[in-house]
Amino acid sequence: MRRSSEPTWSASEALDILREEGADEWLIRHCIAVFGVSVYLASLIMARGRELDMGLVMWGSLLHDLGRTRTHGPEHGYVSGQMLRERGFGRNLVRLVERHVGGGIDAEEASKLGLPKRDYVPETIEEKLVCYADKLIASSKVVPFETALRRYSKLLGRDHPGVERMTRLHEEFGKYVG
């Protein structure tokens, strides 16, 4: 079934998808934690009068790591997108999950990882919000942004463009959680 956009939000359908694909309890708890922070952030943003697609945020945050049922490498976001595309979900959701890894992956890095050479950098508010919320969760616990920044700086190097993009996300959304 091909859908032009994501279907009406259903927590049970999203959790069923995770379970059907073999997600373990660790992964399900992680996804629920990212979902919680995402909905919290999205609600605060909407309360300030800014519009966003809450359905997309909810589907995207709960299913962003679906690809981790197949790989834990940095390509898992792309794999999440492929799995959701195969299930008939629309482009907005596919792009959101593809773009959540680190601070996003640019075309050069993507091709080094063996992914189709294009940018996987979050652009829309929903994409950026879920990417940022994911950085605030370690396993299933909320952590300060600085903890995530330290982790990725160590992993990628402080001057890595992904780390810079992450800092920009914090500048945009940090005020809602600080």
Ligand SMILES: [Fe+2]
């Ligand atoms: Fe992820």
